[in-house]
Amino acid sequence: MIEFDEDIDIDECVDGEYINLQPEDWKRKSVIYRNAPIQLNRFEGSIEKSWGTVIRTGYHILRRDAIIASIGIETGRFGWFHIQSDNEDPEVQMMSHYRAFGLE
Structure with a gap:
């Protein structure tokens, strides 16, 4: 996770045709x-924890080797990048840092 000094528009970080996934x-x-x-x-x-909710916006990138890479932004300025495991888990795995929830 990287904390930026300014808000980042994640849509400016990718180029190409994309599909909008449904919230579910x-x-x-x-x-x-x-x-x-x-x-x-x-x-x-949205990521919901006992101390609050944070909205995550990003892209899952399907690589040629069928591995999924995920990039995104939380709270406008917390950026992250994940390479997803190729295990049988049906969902991508992501972690959130407490700073994204405004906790110091």
């Missing part, structure tokens, strides 16, 4: 694989 599908690997050959899958989802 933003973590489902099967939906991302089904959208091939489109490699960019844009999502907006």
Whole structure:
């Protein structure tokens, strides 16, 4: 995770045709694989914890080797990048840092 000094527009970080994932599908690997050959899958989802909720906006990028890479922004200025495991888990895995929730 990287904290930026200014808000970042994640849509300026990618180039190409993309599909908007439905809110209920933003973590489902099967939906991302089904959208091939489109490699960019844009999502907006919420992470809910006992101390609050944060909105995550980003892209799941389906690589040529069928591995999913995920990039995104939380709270406008917390950026992150994940390479997803190729295990049988049906959902992409993501972690959130407490600073994204405004906790110091």
